[in-house]
Every structure is written in structure tokens, then in C-alpha cells.
Amino acid sequence: MKQDLVYLKRNVVPEPLFANWYAWSHLISPATAAMNITDRHLKIMGSYIQAPQIHAAAVKNPKMLGGPFMDFEGQSKVDEVKKLKEDTLNDQHKMIVFSEAIRTLNRLLMSEAKGYSLDDLYEKVPEALKGFVELYYDVNNQPGFRFFESLLYNSEYYDDSYQSINLYLITEDERPFVLSTPRLDDDKILSLNIPLRHEGIDELFKMQRTPNSYTRIKEMLQVTPEQEHLFETFFTEDAPVPYGKYEGDGIRSRYFGHACILVETKDVSILSDPVISYGYDAEISRYTYTDLPDEIDYVVITHNHQDHILFETMLQLRHKVKNIIVPKNGGGNLQDPNLKLMFEVLGFKNIIEIGEMDKIELPDCTITGLPFLGEHADLDIRTKLCHHVQLKHLSVLFAADSSNIEPKIYENVHKMVGDVDLLFLGMECDGAPLTWLYGPLMTEQLDRDKDQSRRLAGSNYEKGIDLVDRFNPKEVYVYAMGQEPWLNYIMSVKYTEESNPIVASNKLINECKSRGIFAERLFGEKDTLYNNNLEVVETN
Numbered sequence: 001m002k003q004d005l006v007y008l009k010r011n012v013v014p015e016p017l018f019a020n021w022y023a024w025s026h027l028i029s030p031a032t033a034a035m036n037i038t039d040r041h042l043k044i045m046g047s048y049i050q051a052p053q054i055h056a057a058a059v060k061n062p063k064m065l066g067g068p069f070m071d072f073e074g075q076s077k078v079d080e081v082k083k084l085k086e087d088t089l090n091d092q093h094k095m096i097v098f099s100e101a102i103r104t105l106n107r108l109l110m111s112e113a114k115g116y117s118l119d120d121l122y123e124k125v126p127e128a129l130k131g132f133v134e135l136y137y138d139v140n141n142q143p144g145f146r147f148f149e150s151l152l153y154n155s156e157y158y159d160d161s162y163q164s165i166n167l168y169l170i171t172e173d174e175r176p177f178v179l180s181t182p183r184l185d186d187d188k189i190l191s192l193n194i195p196l197r198h199e200g201i202d203e204l205f206k207m208q209r210t211p212n213s214y215t216r217i218k219e220m221l222q223v224t225p226e227q228e229h230l231f232e233t234f235f236t237e238d239a240p241v242p243y244g245k246y247e248g249d250g251i252r253s254r255y256f257g258h259a260c261i262l263v264e265t266k267d268v269s270i271l272s273d274p275v276i277s278y279g280y281d282a283e284i285s286r287y288t289y290t291d292l293p294d295e296i297d298y299v300v301i302t303h304n305h306q307d308h309i310l311f312e313t314m315l316q317l318r319h320k321v322k323n324i325i326v327p328k329n330g331g332g333n334l335q336d337p338n339l340k341l342m343f344e345v346l347g348f349k350n351i352i353e354i355g356e357m358d359k360i361e362l363p364d365c366t367i368t369g370l371p372f373l374g375e376h377a378d379l380d381i382r383t384k385l386c387h388h389v390q391l392k393h394l395s396v397l398f399a400a401d402s403s404n405i406e407p408k409i410y411e412n413v414h415k416m417v418g419d420v421d422l423l424f425l426g427m428e429c430d431g432a433p434l435t436w437l438y439g440p441l442m443t444e445q446l447d448r449d450k451d452q453s454r455r456l457a458g459s460n461y462e463k464g465i466d467l468v469d470r471f472n473p474k475e476v477y478v479y480a481m482g483q484e485p486w487l488n489y490i491m492s493v494k495y496t497e498e499s500n501p502i503v504a505s506n507k508l509i510n511e512c513k514s515r516g517i518f519a520e521r522l523f524g525e526k527d528t529l530y531n532n533n534l535e536v537v538e539t540n
Ligand SMILES: [Fe+2]
Pocket: 303, 305, 308, 375, 401, 456
């Protein structure tokens, strides 16, 4: 570098990896990671090695989008995948044993826990699981077990030496779907063998705003001389456009795409479900990392799906986020990892767990957790919350992907929070079947028709309009539709005008408009300024 004091470019991706696979939340929590290694990664690798041409054809078919097929953009990578499979079988041996132990314990409970005391069964718990599980019956005398997840994070089953970061420059929206394709060596990618909690990541991303020493960051990240020619290209001497902090007396709401919305007053900033685009020339205009404040007071997370918790985004924000509000965990079920523990092991600070109707009270602002229904294929997953945010006089309901299955629940909620001014609602009403996300965790095979009936689906028109009737919003925004092209790598939706989510949300928007309610399906970007009388004073 000519100059030592440099900025980080705004299109540097820190791709988080776990043993060469894109690190989403189920690869961080030890038990779900073990199950995904055996039942997702090893299976996809085996299938690719046997018939790479089927994978190459499937990824070209839009109907197969998001399916268990590797996308190497037309190249054959059989030898590399064979090697990765071998490495996985060796390096992840203890995780494979651990996942087999989970299945064995489940079979043991099904065959031997018949209503008598479970004390004697502890002896038969597979060795790999001993000391990490509690056995129980529910009140219907059905047996089950739960993990002591905090103990697992302190065991050999959480080994962050398998984590790494791929740094590279991104220049377009197109990226392969990350859940099905492992990351192989590529000369445009700089691989850093550092865990996701590494402080160098924070120092690196601070440099998007504040210039710092190139030599210092190179040393912090342990960049080798061979990597340096690539590493250099991530930096620039040009300062970014400074951030325009909101200094008015009202409220500014800024949509970044999907379920990511920043609401700000001059005193407080709240960012929901951060998933943010990089800065590069693109047809569809969008807000990017440079449109965020230098400090974010609260990040609020609604639920544990990869389009709502994206570590790739969270890592870039870690140095500027003061508090993270996560939904309270159910307490050790395999399918329901604890988000507080997860964020903590990844180096995030001040994680606040809140439950349903719990409140966080700040000056001029109250955040309340609300019940989140459905969208989790009827699995017992508690780590999900909608949010009610009362910001000055503005009352906002962020309903995320909640599916209003039982309107009486929101009738009860309405009695406590009252009408709202703004309703944000996800209407991905088709959703994927259970196995798409949770398949690797199922210890018993689910019949296809049952799998198809249990979906990760949000509200349809009827469920959505019931929320409108109930909460009487002045403005309705359909969001979290996965339509922004920069989300393709974590989503698998491509809609047409005939797709159910589009038909249903059009109908809801038209109905709202006919009632004189402002309504819109968000796409790309939107900024709205409200004054203290809740009048929209500016929008773009
Ligand atoms: Fe979701």
C-alpha cells in the first residue's frame, strides 16, 4: 500500500464458515451442528460425488432453487468434494459420533421409557451424551430429553478452530445458495483461519468508517505474505460518504430490505433482523452498511431463521451494536438452540433475552416482545418473538413471519398493547416444508404428506387482514418477502405475479387502500420521516 492509513472498501464480504460450510446458526450450536454434518453435509457431498451432473442440472432449474444441490457455477469439483468428505469424516469424527448418540438416545427413550422412573436409563445414555442431557416425561407420559447447551459450548463439541472467515470483494447480487454448497479454495478468496469471535474482524470493519493502519490490521488478521496481494485490494485511500445521523425531533424509519428496518430518533436507534447489502453499482437502489449509524443502540432479532440472523451481517456490525435483544429460549430442545449463548460465544456483548410480553423501557421508547405464531412447522420452538416498539408517540408492530393461525391470541395481545400506527407483516404464505430447514434434526422419518403439510409459512390474506382489523394500523407494510436480489444466497424464493405470496399481499394492500389505510409491499429501499404528530413529512 502507498499509504498506511486506509479505509476498508464497502464491498468486502466476511463469509463466516464452519468446516468449509457457510456458518448459519445451526452450525454454531453444537447439537444442531452435529446433526447437520451427518444429515445435510455428508449426504449432499455423497450425492454430488455419485452424480455431479444431476447437481449441475438441478441448480439451473428455478424450481429446484434452494434444494440439496451443489452449485459450482458450471465447474466440476468432484475431487475437491471427495477430499472434503474425507476430511469431514476424519476431522468431525467426534461430531458424527455425537449425532449418532442423539439418534440412539431417542430410540432408547422410545423403546424403554414406558412410564416408569427414568433414573436407571441414565446409565444407558450413550457415552458421548452423558453429562449433557436430562431425561424427562411430559404430562402425557411421553419421554424426551433436553440438552444443557451451556455445558455443550464448554465441551469438545464446540471447537471454534473449525470456524474461519473468507474475505473477498463482491461486485454483484448473484451468489450461490449457501446452505447446499461448501466453500472450496478460490484464488479470489482470502481464507483466514480465525474464529468468528476474533477481534480483528471488529477492527477490520471499523475501518469502513475510520481509517487505520494497513500494517496493523494485516498483522492482527495474521495475513501471510502470499495472501497480501489480495488483501491489499480490500482497502482504499478514499473516505466514504459520511453518515447523515438523524437529528430531527421526529422519527425516521429506513428499510434495508427483507425484515431489516432501522428506526431512529435523535436519541435512540433500533435495527431489526439485520441483513444488509454491500455497496456496489447495481440496478436496484438500496441502503448499505454506510447508511447505518456509527452506533446502534438495539438490534432486535425476531427468530432463528437464516434470513433473520445472518452472521455475515452481524459480524460487520458487532463493533457498533450496543445491545442485542433476542427471544427467550425454550431450554435445551435440539430444534431450538439458545440465541443468547450463541451470540455470546461468538463475541457479541450485552445480549438481552426477553419473553412474551416482557418489556424493555428506555427514555421515550418501549420494546415489548409479543407472541410469534407458526412458521416453524409446528415444532416446539420457543425462540421466536414479534416486537411492539413504542417510539415517542409512534406505535409499531413488527410481526416478522408470524402466521396468525389463532386470531384469539392476537386478540389477547391487542388488549395489552392497543392499536398500532404501523404494521410490518411478512406474507411468505407458501413457505418451505419442515424438512427443508429442520430435516437433519428429525430423529424419525416424517411421511412426505405430513412434511408437506407442516411448513415454514407466514400469514396469508385472511390471517393478515385479521391483524389489520384487530390492530387498526394507519400504515401497513408487507415486508420480509425475500424479494431483494441480494438475498438469493440465503433465500430460495423467486416469485411471479401468480405466486401465492404476491397474490395474497396484493389483495391485502388493495383492501387496506380501499379502507383509506396507507399500504405498500416494501422492496429495495424506503425512508420515511414522521413528525411528532405522526404525520409523514418526507418519504422516498
Ligand atoms: Fe422465518
